[in-house]
Amino acid sequence: MKFTAQYKPILFPEETDNTVLQHGLQLEKARKYHRCALFIAVLLTLLLCVMVFQLFFFPIFLSTSQTTTEIILGQDVGCDDPCSFVLVESIPEGLVYDANSTINPSIFQSWLNLLTNAKSSVDIASFYWTMTNNDTKTHVSSAGQGELILQELLKLKQRGVSLRVAVNPPNSPQQQSDISALKSSGADVRVVNMPILTGGVLHTKFWVIDDKHFYIGSANMDWRSLTQVKELGATIYNCSCLAQDLDKIFESYWTVGLPNATIPSPWPVNFSTPYNKDTPMQIKLNGTESQVYLSSSPPPLSGEGRTDDLQSIVSIIDTAKKFVYISVMDYSPTEEFSHPRRYWPDIDNHLRKAVFERHVNVRLLISCWKNSRPSMFTFLRSLAALYNNKSHYDIEVKIFVVPASAEQKKIPYARVNHNKYMVTEAVAYIGTSNWSGDYFLNTAGTALVVNQTKSAGTSETIQMKLQAVFERDWYSNYSRTISTLSSWTETCTF
Numbered sequence: 001m002k003f004t005a006q007y008k009p010i011l012f013p014e015e016t017d018n019t020v021l022q023h024g025l026q027l028e029k030a031r032k033y034h035r036c037a038l039f040i041a042v043l044l045t046l047l048l049c050v051m052v053f054q055l056f057f058f059p060i061f062l063s064t065s066q067t068t069t070e071i072i073l074g075q076d077v078g079c080d081d082p083c084s085f086v087l088v089e090s091i092p093e094g095l096v097y098d099a100n101s102t103i104n105p106s107i108f109q110s111w112l113n114l115l116t117n118a119k120s121s122v123d124i125a126s127f128y129w130t131m132t133n134n135d136t137k138t139h140v141s142s143a144g145q146g147e148l149i150l151q152e153l154l155k156l157k158q159r160g161v162s163l164r165v166a167v168n169p170p171n172s173p174q175q176q177s178d179i180s181a182l183k184s185s186g187a188d189v190r191v192v193n194m195p196i197l198t199g200g201v202l203h204t205k206f207w208v209i210d211d212k213h214f215y216i217g218s219a220n221m222d223w224r225s226l227t228q229v230k231e232l233g234a235t236i237y238n239c240s241c242l243a244q245d246l247d248k249i250f251e252s253y254w255t256v257g258l259p260n261a262t263i264p265s266p267w268p269v270n271f272s273t274p275y276n277k278d279t280p281m282q283i284k285l286n287g288t289e290s291q292v293y294l295s296s297s298p299p300p301l302s303g304e305g306r307t308d309d310l311q312s313i314v315s316i317i318d319t320a321k322k323f324v325y326i327s328v329m330d331y332s333p334t335e336e337f338s339h340p341r342r343y344w345p346d347i348d349n350h351l352r353k354a355v356f357e358r359h360v361n362v363r364l365l366i367s368c369w370k371n372s373r374p375s376m377f378t379f380l381r382s383l384a385a386l387y388n389n390k391s392h393y394d395i396e397v398k399i400f401v402v403p404a405s406a407e408q409k410k411i412p413y414a415r416v417n418h419n420k421y422m423v424t425e426a427v428a429y430i431g432t433s434n435w436s437g438d439y440f441l442n443t444a445g446t447a448l449v450v451n452q453t454k455s456a457g458t459s460e461t462i463q464m465k466l467q468a469v470f471e472r473d474w475y476s477n478y479s480r481t482i483s484t485l486s487s488w489t490e491t492c493t494f
């Protein structure tokens with residue numbers, strides 16, 4: 001009874017007699033004070049404990065956290081290498097620009113420079129090898145440059161320079177002959193079975209020389225890439241920090257190029273990189289402060305910290321404020337090689353978003369040749385259809401066609417613009433992949449991303465040089481607005 005009298009008032013005060021209520025409240029008050037005192041005591045004890053803990057442990061903890069931060073920062077803050085960056089191109093024979101057009105050194109010349117100056121090692125990541133025109137059973141003089149490069153490569157071992165070649169599985173006897181020649185010259189060759197490993201191909205094209213110089217770009221190890229196909233790349237000299245980071249990507253191909261290899265997951269820590277889109281390398285290129293990183297695809301081949309090639313493309317598009325100029329051979333919002341067919345709008349969406357939300361000027365310069373896929377042009381028309389001068393949806397698509405004489409038309413897989421780059425008002429992106437889903441999901445590719453805010457002295461920035469290349473091609477006689485093409489087959493096959 002008392003029990004209920006005590007507790008009832010608190011729950012139902014209006015139903016209870018006042019005196020009982022008072023008594024109950026007093027009791028409750030006393031209990032509260034007691035609880036409060038206990039709470040304060042516990043709190044004080046806890047505070048004391050924390051203070052003691054701090055006194056003994058915090059200084060130690062503080063110093064460890066400082067050293068860790070220092071180590072991480074030490075890795076990120078760059079590199080004093082006197083890097084020299086040269087934009088290089090192959091301009092197909094017979095493709096002539098107007099007088100005073102921008103001209104860059106040739107890929108052939110830079111490859112020759114790299115090889116003749118190699119002192120200890122040459123590492124080459126490659127898709128396939130056809131450096132002589134044995135493959136086409138033709139005898140055209142324009143194969144001479146490729147043949148010369150192959151000769152230089154075959155001489156390396158005698159000069160005490162080691163040569164390592166990572167290559168996709170050859171799919172014809174013609175593609176086997178250069179590789180056999182390389183092997184007999186003493187080169188170390190590993191066939192990276194990408195079709196088995198990831199369902200893609202090893203499509204990457206780069207060279208690393210003496211862990212110090214490198215080339216990266218669209219050119220294949222193909223004589224046509226020097227004289228019959230339009231290519232763009234970058235050759236960087238005296239740049240160990242970047243060259244060693246690129247060599248980590250090579251080492252990953254080398255690792256999975258062993259017989260019966262599987263892809264390590266996760267990759268050992270020595271494949272990790274501190275350089276990526278969030279913490280790029282701080283480095284001077286031609287004396288100009290630059291932020292640089294290398295991205296790679298497909299994701300399973302990357303060590304910790306490496307930016308995926310797709311992420312790098314998307315982030316560059318997303319941060320563009322004025323323009324995004326893209327020059328790629330193939331562009332398609334699909335996984336071209338998947339069955340059943342799959343739509344893949346990952347890049348497409350970001351381009352449309354840039355046009356719609358930020359009124360960024362987007363220009364695509366895409367290639368057309370007899371092997372182009374008709375569906376590509378349908379999707380490109382769809383992008384171009386977004387153009388609206390009144391609403392400031394500023395997107396344009398042009399098709400670049402490399403001209404060919406009757407003789408040149410006989411050369412298979414030639415006479416095409418094979419470029420794979422992007423330039424915005426801030427960033428130069430030089431890659432090795434076509435822009436469709438397969439290339440980022442399954443196929444191995446690599447890109448060099450350079451952000452130079454301003455140039456030292458009067459020299460042009462890399463961004464300005466690449467923009468000049470794009471504009472030269474965009475306004476040249478070889479580009480046509482997609483909407484003016486009546487039938488792409490007619491235009492591309494001449």
Ligand SMILES: *[C@@H]1O[C@H](CO)[C@@H](O)[C@H](O)[C@H]1NC(C)=O
Nearest residue numbers: 095096097098099476477478
């Ligand atoms: C480009 O076309 C214009 C006009 O048709 C012509 O005058 C010019 O010579 C052409 N230039 C080249 C390099 O073909």
Ligand SMILES: *[C@@H]1O[C@H](CO)[C@@H](O)[C@H](O)[C@H]1NC(C)=O
Nearest residue numbers: 096097098099100101102103
């Ligand atoms: C090319 O440059 C020269 C010298 O600067 C100039 O005289 C000439 O008019 C230029 N030609 C064109 C087509 O711009």
Ligand SMILES: *[C@@H]1O[C@H](CO)[C@@H](O)[C@H](O)[C@H]1NC(C)=O
Nearest residue numbers: 132133134150177178179181
């Ligand atoms: C290409 O053909 C020539 C002559 O037939 C031959 O001597 C040479 O070894 C071949 N080169 C390769 C890389 O197969």
Ligand SMILES: *[C@@H]1O[C@H](CO)[C@@H](O)[C@H](O)[C@H]1NC(C)=O
Nearest residue numbers: 082083084085236237238239
């Ligand atoms: C690279 O550095 C060496 C030695 O400092 C120098 O002789 C050479 O000219 C440099 N190469 C380039 C392309 O800048």
Ligand SMILES: *[C@@H]1O[C@H](CO)[C@@H](O)[C@H](O)[C@H]1NC(C)=O
Nearest residue numbers: 247248249251252268270271
């Ligand atoms: C990491 O170490 C392993 C074992 O020493 C070596 O085989 C591999 O090439 C190294 N990777 C890199 C990126 O240096």
Ligand SMILES: *[C@@H]1O[C@H](CO)[C@@H](O)[C@H](O)[C@H]1NC(C)=O
Nearest residue numbers: 193196257258259260261262
């Ligand atoms: C690779 O696998 C094949 C077939 O499973 C086997 O015969 C061969 O010995 C293996 N090679 C190595 C180097 O493990």
Ligand SMILES: *[C@@H]1O[C@H](CO)[C@@H](O)[C@H](O)[C@H]1NC(C)=O
Nearest residue numbers: 387388389390391392393396
């Ligand atoms: C777009 O509009 C501007 C003025 O608003 C005009 O000067 C320009 O010619 C237009 N361009 C096209 C391609 O219609």
Ligand SMILES: *[C@@H]1O[C@H](CO)[C@@H](O)[C@H](O)[C@H]1NC(C)=O
Nearest residue numbers: 203220329330336371418434
């Ligand atoms: C992509 O690029 C490669 C060579 O870089 C080329 O052979 C191929 O035709 C291109 N297109 C597709 C759809 O793979």
Ligand SMILES: *[C@@H]1O[C@H](CO)[C@@H](O)[C@H](O)[C@H]1NC(C)=O
Nearest residue numbers: 291316319426427451452453
């Ligand atoms: C380029 O670098 C500057 C700092 O030098 C930075 O503020 C800017 O965000 C960078 N831009 C991109 C697109 O990474």
Ligand SMILES: *[C@@H]1O[C@H](CO)[C@@H](O)[C@H](O)[C@H]1NC(C)=O
Nearest residue numbers: 084085086286460461462465
């Ligand atoms: C950097 O310097 C080299 C050597 O002087 C030069 O060939 C190259 O064009 C320069 N690169 C840029 C982007 O200005």
